[in-house]
Every structure is written in structure tokens, then in C-alpha cells.
Amino acid sequence: MIQARALGWAHPDAPSRPVFSGLGFTLRPGLTLVRGGEGRGKTTLLRLLAGELQPSTGTLVRPAGRVCLPQPSDQACDAQVARDWLAAQLAGVDLRQAAPLIDAFGLAPHIDKPMFMLSTGSRRKVGLVAAALAGAPLTLLDQPYAALDARSCRIVSELLAEAAESRERCWVVADHERPSWLEGVALAGLVDLGD
Incomplete structure (x- = not known):
């Protein structure tokens, strides 16, 4: 509380x-x-x-x-590959658990790209995957x-x-x-x- x-x-x-x-x-x-x-x-x-x-x-x-406030739009994340950013947010979580949500959001073709190459919506989706699975x-x-x-x-x-x-x-x-x-x-x- x-x-x-x-x-x-x-x-x-x-x-x-x-x-x-x-x-x-x-x-x-x-x-x-x-x-x-x-x-x-x-x-x-x-x-x-x-x-x-x-x-x-x-x-x-x-x-x-733990608190989860995913901010993948932060410019500090730009050079980071989306998969690596997600792994850092989900420390201790097997990334294979994220696969169904990554697929549902249509992120599979973009997950190995640097964040700066993702659209605003795709970056937001990466953050939502982190929020859903973080367990915070x-x-x-x-x-x-x-x-x-x-x-x-x-x-x-x-x-x-x-x-x-x-x-x-x-x-x-x-x-x-x-x-x-x-x-x-x-x-x-x-x-x-x-x-």
C-alpha cells in the first residue's frame, strides 16, 4: 500500500x-x-x-x-538494442517468456534493432512488454x-x-x-x- x-x-x-x-x-x-x-x-x-x-x-x-517505470523513449536508450534493453528491465526473467507478447505486439521483426530505429509506438510496446513481465x-x-x-x-x-x-x-x-x-x-x- x-x-x-x-x-x-x-x-x-x-x-x-x-x-x-x-x-x-x-x-x-x-x-x-x-x-x-x-x-x-x-x-x-x-x-x-x-x-x-x-x-x-x-x-x-x-x-x-522494485518499481517498474518503463521509459524506452528516453534518449539514453537510443543505441541499445531493443532485446538488450528488455533483458536489462527483466533481469532474472527468461526472455523466452516475453516471446508471446513480443509476437502479439508485432515486435519480432524489430526486437534486434537499436531503439533509435524503432517508431514511437514500437518503443512504447517494448516498454509494455517489460511492464507486463517485470512482476514489480x-x-x-x-x-x-x-x-x-x-x-x-x-x-x-x-x-x-x-x-x-x-x-x-x-x-x-x-x-x-x-x-x-x-x-x-x-x-x-x-x-x-x-x-
Whole structure:
């Protein structure tokens, strides 16, 4: 369980203009949606949850343990072969377990290419494979449907519907609105950052 109390974050160069403040929520196993308009702090909140950033105000209590925040679009990954990036994200997991999902996403022809050669959608799919198989107690996805074709969106929806039923893993999806692909999926929680 993860708890935030009076959570706030402001860029160090603009401490008097917080991106958000006063957030309070509890994350439980299952699927939680972080909803907010452009610039409202969705990605920032995910980075706080991942431990990449520290709160400016308030408290964020989360148990120690692995966190999966796949970011294959990061330029630092550009030269890395997609298979190698995936192996690094899934340390200790036999990559053969990823084969069905790699095939379902149509990644097989691209998995041995450097990341810079992959489209935005293909890079996102590589990250989604990592998220699905990482087994991390906390999995964070930033706009998982962006740049995906309809078939891939259906696969993501199946993954997230399964995640919503989890009693062990907490999945957090950040997006502008509740994606239409998630209609009918029960959410464990909603964190609304406003428009």
C-alpha cells in the first residue's frame, strides 16, 4: 500500500509555483488511474512514485521494493538494442517468456534493432512488454495507449484488465482522461489532478 498526504512538488527553479500540492491518496493492488490535463503533473507524480523525484511538500510512504517505470523513449536508450534493453528491465526473467507478447505486439521483426530505429509506438510496446513481465509490486505507465494501433490498444486493454484484478501488484496508469479502451474495467482508485 502506498500513501500520499499533502503531497506537493515544485520545480527547484520555481518553488513558489507548485505543479501540484495537497494531494492525498492511497494506492492499493489493482489498477489506479492518474487523470489530468496537459502540464498538471501526471508524469511528475509517476516519477515521485518511482522514487526518481522527492516531494517538495507532504509525505509519500511506500514499501521498499522494485518499481517498474518503463521509459524506452528516453534518449539514453537510443543505441541499445531493443532485446538488450528488455533483458536489462527483466533481469532474472527468461526472455523466452516475453516471446508471446513480443509476437502479439508485432515486435519480432524489430526486437534486434537499436531503439533509435524503432517508431514511437514500437518503443512504447517494448516498454509494455517489460511492464507486463517485470512482476514489480508497483508498475507505472505513462499514457500507455499513445502512438499505438487499434490491435495493440486491445492487447494493452487486456493486460490492464488483468492488472485490475491483481491482489499483489499495484498498477498506475497516467492519462489525460480515462481511456475509452478501459471502459468496463474496475479501478482500484482515481487520482484526479484536474484540467
